[in-house]
Amino acid sequence: MRMQEVLRLPELAAGRLLAGAGGLHREVRGVTVIDAPDGIAFIRGGEFVLSTLFLYRRAREQLALVEELVRRGGAGLGIKLERFVDALEPEVTAAADALAFPIYRVPDALAWVDIINPVLTELLGRKKGELERCWTIQRRFISLALEGSSLEMLAQELAGMIRRSLAVVNNLTGVTAAVDFPELAPEPWRAGVGETARPLPGRPNLLRISAPDPRWRRIVCRIGGDGEVDGWIIVMDQGDPLLTEELVAIEQAAVAVALEVHKARAVHHMRRSVQGDFLHHLLAGDFESEAAVTASARAVGWQIAPAYVGVVAQVDRLPAEPPPGTCRVGWWILDLLAREGLPPGCIAELGYQDRPVALVAVSPDAARDYADRQVAEQISGLIARLGQAHPGLKLSAGVGRPRVGVLTVRESYREAVAALELAPVLPGGGPVALFRDLGLYRLVGQPDHPEIEQFIHDTLGPILRADRQHRGELAHTLGVFLDHGGSYRETAKALHVHHNTVRYRLARAQLLGGFDLGSARERFNLQLAVRLWRASRLYSAAK
Incomplete structure (x- = not known):
């Protein structure tokens, strides 16, 4: 019930609004009388306050009363004049107008009870109707x-x-x-x-x-x-x-x-669960025929394309405002990627280690024309847009080569994992790494290249054993030295050590390894061995 409706009650019709017409929309939830010194302390908000102003005869006292009633959320002030106060001062009515707080002169002949009873009766009647309407609203939305x-x-x-x-x-x-x-x-x-x-x-x-x-x-x-x-x-x-x-x-x-x-969340999670199971079986090579893959994919809501490019992403850093604590980070990233616009025809779900996996559909002809580079450009754009929308978020991704035939898509997926894991050893790499660009590192971790581990052992074995025994950094120092063209000073800067420390470590490495850093052939083998060692550590950690 609003003040304008209270003032239209028959009992109050003979009164007059003195100020605060802009506040007639204020809601009235009760009526009270203030004629005691501490009366204002009991205002809870929404009251139509009645007073003879016996305690507020001066203009400054009336101003303070109006301001305090507004602060406490009062609905309006009903006063009787020509008893203790003949008229309100202009500054009081001006303040009430400015604060949109109604001040109403009630009829002199009315006792307070003649005002309180009809207002409360109307309020109770309206409250009953309001409760009925609230119940109707509740039933409507439940329905x-x-x-x-x-x-x-x-x-x-x-x-x-x-x-x-x-x-x-x-x-x-x-x-x-x-x-x-x-x-x-x-x-x-x-x-x-x-x-x-x-x-x-x-x-x-x-x-x-x-x-x-x-x-x-x-x-x-x-x-x-x-x-x-x-x-x-x-x-x-x-x-x-x-x-x-x-x-x-x-x-x-x-x-x-x-x-x-x-x-919707329950349906969404169930769909994700069955789609995740399908993807895991596909990437594990559990299907015996393309027909079995196609039937299973259709059952979980996916259509199989003739060719795919595998993509694997990971979260390197969460944004300044992380996802809710109850939210699975991998699914949250997948949702962000989907909203931002994954390529059409894409199969996307969480793979191993909760990493988002996307199998991007490409045409068989495109699969022969470096379609993985086009996919990498799309994923790079997605990552850049998400970084702008969510400050602090850092994503990286690996992209495998295109594969024609759904049974071979697991090979593209494995290449994407290798590209993602080995990207840190590539100089000047961006957030998206292509397996195609790994060069010699493509051999790392492949089961049909057992000589790689032996080559690392033959070239760096004594140095690596010494590092493990003494928690040293000989192999790392050697690698940084070779990366910086054999410069002692640049190596010292990169490692934040004195150049004499670099000379000591390299002399120790040469003594243990029995090689000559002055030989171009041996330096080539050492650089190759160090890079393969770095890559193999990353690849082993990923597995």
């Missing part, structure tokens, strides 16, 4: 949720109830259902620059965001509980304040949306 209503239907229903423009955001899918919603900042549920967010009293899931521009003031309702945010309802807060039943409608809509999101 919509059980019927499986879409986000769009729920948004339309809520907008019709509260007559406001709004948007409903599903965090699981990133889908937004809007009804006449203006174009705001990318995340309108957060307070922007110059805006403030405060919880509504008694409603922990509701925030009022105040903005310098009245057009952007809004009510935000969090969807979800237990620390997990399933989404948001954003309602533009223009015009009269929302009534209690309208706030209830927002909260009940949030419950219905949460049920819809939870249902």
